Amino acid sequence: MPFTSQRTSSSLLEEHTRKNGKFSDAESSLASISTNQARASRKEHKLTHLLSCLGSSNPLPAPIAADDVVWLMDNVAFWDRGGHWEAEFVAAVFDQQASAKVVDIVGDIASKVGLARGGDEERTMERRISPFVMEILQGRQIKVRFNGPTLLKLGPGGRNGISSDIRRVPEPSTGPVAKSTADVPSGVTGVLEMKTVYAEPEGWAVISDIDDTIKITQTSDPVRILRSTFVSKPTPVPGMPELYSSINRLLAPSALFFYLSASPYNLYPFLRGFRDTYYPHGQLILRDSNWMTISGLLSSLTLGTEKYKIDRIKKIQRWLPRRKVICIGDSTQSDPEAYGEACRAFPQWIKLVLIRKVTDVAAVGIREKNEPERFERAFDGVPR
Template identity: 85%
Template sequence: MSFSFRRSTSSLLEEQTRKKGKFSDTESSLASVSTNQARVSRKEHKLTHLLSYLGSNNPLPASIAADDIVWLMDNVAFRGRGGQWEAEFVAAAFDEKASGKVLDIVSDIAGKVGLAKGGEEEKTIERRISPFVMEILPGRQIKVDFNGSTPLKLGPGGRNGISSNIKRVPKAVAGATVKSTADVPSGVTGVLEMKTVYAEPEGWAVISDVDDTIKITQTSDPVGILKSTFVSEPTPVPGMPELYSRLRQLLDPSAPFFYLSASPYNLYPFLREFRDAYYPHGQLILRDSSWMTISGLLSSLTLGTEKYKVDRIKKIQQWLPRRKMICIGDSTQSDPEAYGAACRLFPQWIKLVLIRKVTDVAAVGIEEKNEPSRFDKAFEGVPR
């Protein structure tokens, strides 16, 4: 018996981009200096290691120690079953001790982007590379003090050190922003404070891509990605901060923003700082499939992005099914195909799609990606 399947336009464009940009060559050369997720951390007892495969069902989670690193991710609260307020809490835990390969990785990236050895930029690379070389701590439970009054237990995390839990939260007025802090031993560092924005079921909301939509990333060039991520000052796409500021003014104050990126969660602190500097506050939704590898950064931005984004859009729709959605993306990745698929899945939910046709970067195959026929196919069956 034979089977056949038709690859999507986005997967074919990804394949073309990776081939012409020689992504595989760059990734294979980076693989030798990647951390090994499979190894057991120096802090990981055999029982903790074994039980961490159970993820949130782990009956004996480990606690956070004074020399650990914790990240708490901003989120959006919505009304769940019975009208109760809920929110998805995402957190991560790491060992403070980084991999011994830091200097090798810094030198390798510096060489690939054309920097002289020992240059000042290597300090920037070393600082930004740290989330990729810290050892993850699976099976950890993180305590959080929500709004100064409600204790929450997040996790335990799975094998990638990340936990994701839907938790009930106290009532608050629509549009309110509530701060929470990690209830951890003294000495713990990281992103120890998070914000929760309360969004009522009805009104407007925005789903926005990040790379080459609001931030210049050069996702069609592996060296460009390494440079924009680890060396260059993060730069907003010209005109986009003003557009988003205007959108914030036009929409109701409680309208939530979701920044949906194919970047791995390793870049959360980096992208959080960029968001706060140039754009309205919102929930960053990032990818966890390539955790703890530099080569994984390149693959996460260029492989399977349509499927990943549609999956996350489905999750947002489950949270806020009665909101009117605006989706904003660009032509370098699979945004047209992902948003087109979402429009067909939820025809009354998405009210507007804006695609930035990228012409100001030397992207591989950008002419084909900007062809009208591509957009016609991506949005087939969607009202113009």
């Protein structure tokens, strides 16, 4: 069954959420102090900037320099049609020198969330905001040592500094997890190590949302999003770490986790640390949008989330069509609609859907998110 393209009920819920939460007002006020990451970096050569529009087809990629920041994202290896192992490698490159506007941004967010200047909370904000105000570096190619001797070349990245490449990888030789390290000049910082989990074609997999499913984010309120993202200690939803641990044990040894979030890739290190602290290891799939700003964080979490998640679910299904899948989400965003559409498209693939009914959404005046009629519409045609 093909995916539908007409305007969905989830888009109407997004409109209500944004209107009642005054998201547009918050984004407008933040946009004035956000860095414009769409422009060429101060380190970019004009030709590099021009060729970056070609993405991986760029014939003249730029090398990684000692004052760059490199992020390597954990991933999953799967069988291609010929029975060979391959994986999608996602990486990002930034300039270590953050924008001079970081002080203004910290001050502005502090005032919005009701914090006084100075103290530990402000230092936490500076650290977490940094990935949003570093200049993206376009057209970079990254060399990676995969599980030791194998050298992979990733990229070059596109206009948003992110590269995404399908690369064939060797047969597993040291167990189901391979570790890779960026082969970069001394001085480069960032997330320079990654894990690749070899996923056999059959078994179980879990596709899980993050915000308000396993992590308290309060996505219906822009101020609470800013506080939970930049100020507060990342807090798991009560009971969810225990649930995921139980699922992991129950499905072992074939358990495989994908954490599919509408959050932008700027939050990768932050969410990676949260995952490693509270939940089973799994691939983080985040949004590689052009909203590389603080105001863009709010847009990423509240605009077009159903279409984005359906697209990524289709990709996972292409990787692992013989797996049995459990989808877990919540009622604050478009998880019911996205998972319902996926169930109709792949009725033999998805075996169970769990939706956490978030009870505080009524506080922002959007009671229909938890009404039974919503779930009936979202899962219309899906066997109970």
